[in-house]
Amino acid sequence: MVENEAAQLDAVFHALSDATRRAMLHTLSTGERSIGELAAPFSMSLAGASKHVKVLECAGLVRREIRGRTHLCRLDAARLAEAQAWLRYYERFWTSRLDALDALLRAEDEKMENSK
Amino acid sequence: MVENEAAQLDAVFHALSDATRRAMLHTLSTGERSIGELAAPFSMSLAGASKHVKVLECAGLVRREIRGRTHLCRLDAARLAEAQAWLRYYERFWTSRLDALDALLRAEDEKMENSK
DNA sequence: CTCTAATTAAACCATATGGTTGAGAATGAA
DNA sequence: TTCATTCTCAACCATATGGTTTAATTAGAG
Numbered sequence: 001m002v003e004n005e006a007a008q009l010d011a012v013f014h015a016l017s018d019a020t021r022r023a024m025l026h027t028l029s030t031g032e033r034s035i036g037e038l039a040a041p042f043s044m045s046l047a048g049a050s051k052h053v054k055v056l057e058c059a060g061l062v063r064r065e066i067r068g069r070t071h072l073c074r075l076d077a078a079r080l081a082e083a084q085a086w087l088r089y090y091e092r093f094w095t096s097r098l099d100a101l102d103a104l105l106r107a108e109d110e111k112m113e114n115s116k
Numbered sequence: 117m118v119e120n121e122a123a124q125l126d127a128v129f130h131a132l133s134d135a136t137r138r139a140m141l142h143t144l145s146t147g148e149r150s151i152g153e154l155a156a157p158f159s160m161s162l163a164g165a166s167k168h169v170k171v172l173e174c175a176g177l178v179r180r181e182i183r184g185r186t187h188l189c190r191l192d193a194a195r196l197a198e199a200q201a202w203l204r205y206y207e208r209f210w211t212s213r214l215d216a217l218d219a220l221l222r223a224e225d226e227k228m229e230n231s232k
Numbered sequence: 233c234t235c236t237a238a239t240t241a242a243a244c245c246a247t248a249t250g251g252t253t254g255a256g257a258a259t260g261a262a
Numbered sequence: 263t264t265c266a267t268t269c270t271c272a273a274c275c276a277t278a279t280g281g282t283t284t285a286a287t288t289a290g291a292g
Contacts, residue, residue, distance in 0.1 A: 006135040006138075007135075009132075009133075009135070009138065010133050010134065010135060011133075013129050013130070013132040013133035014129070014130070014133035016125075016129040016202075017125075017126050017127075017129035017130035017133055018126065018279095018280085019122040019123075019125070019126060020280095022122075022125065022202075025206070026205075029205070029206065029209065034238075034239095035238075035239060035240095036237090036238065036239080044280095044281075044282095045281075045282065045283080046238080046239075046240095047239085047240075047241085047281090047282080047283080047284095048280070048281055048282070050239065050240065051240095051279090051280075051281085052280085054240095055279095066239095068238090068288090068289055068290070069237070069238045069239070069287095069288060069289040069290065070237090070238060070239080070289095071238080071239065071240095075206075075209060077206050077209035077210045078210060080203055080206045080209070080210070081210040083203060084200060084203045084204075084207070086132075086138075087196055087199060087200045087203065088200075089142075089145070090141070090145065090191075090193050090196045091197075091200070093145065093191060093193035093196070094193045094194060094196070094197040134249095134250085136250095150268080150269090151268075151269060151270095152267090152268065152269080160250095160251075160252095161251075161252065161253080162268085162269070162270095163251090163252080163253080163254095163269085163270075163271085164250070164251055164252070166269065166270065167249095167250075167251085167270095168250085170270095171249095182269095184258085184259055184260070184268090185257095185258060185259040185260070185267065185268045185269070186259090186267090186268060186269080187268080187269065187270095
């Protein structure tokens with residue numbers, strides 16, 4: 001559905017940039033759902049909700065199995081893992097301060113130990 | 117710049133859904149840059165690149181300090197941490213399989229041990 | 233076969249997005 | 263003051279997005 005690595009991330013992050021779609025993913029985290037079930041919580045036409053599901057599907061976050069006249073959707077988290085992998089590179093920019101704080105506290109501890 | 121929690125995530129994920137902006141963030145991960153420096157790698161007008169920086173800034177991913185006539189940008193990773201926190205909920209959907217695989221392999225190991 | 237239910241498709245609309253160019257607005261340098 | 267540098271703003275354009283409504287498709291149920 002998507003060509004290269006960058007376009008892949010484009011699609012995933014774009015799919016995640018809408019609260020309706022994020023809510024749908026959350027619903028799917030509790031089990032398979034039909035399109036109608038996914039659409040139900042929203043004050044939106046079924047066709048509108050269906051488009052959101054399609055965006056999720058095109059991003060590879062949702063897989064669809066057509067069973068009779070209902071389309072069963074399930075979460076496919078692999079692409080979310082890729083998104084998180086991308087984010088992980090930046091982890092040091094918010095853990096470094098915590099590490100610094102940690103080091104500071106550990107130094108305090110040692111001081112306490114030494115003065116005992 | 118952004119109101120509620122959901123709109124916050126909307127903005128962050130949308131900012132991340134463009135390869136140009138992701139590249140800019142990566143550049144900023146190596147240190148502060150001016151707008152011109154951020155724009156340089158791209159075959160794009162300066163005004164165009166400037167808009168991308170603005171998107172990053174509005175999402176809270178970049179802070180800007182105006183020094184004279186140059187605008188110095190630096191990465192602000194806090195919002196990336198929030199995005200990762202959102203993704204973390206779904207971690208179990210790609211670690212659970214690994215756990216299952218792990219359990220399976222461990223069972224295999226035990227079988228090997230027993231038959232030794 | 234007929235009716236209803238589940239879903240997509242198509243056409244349409246308003247607004248957002250990503251890009252351009254050209255014109256300022258500040259600042260630094262000569 | 264004058265000129266060049268850095269950057270934003272405004273206007274514009276093509277296309278994408280998020281939504282609608284109406285029609286068509288497909289499948290289960292009576």
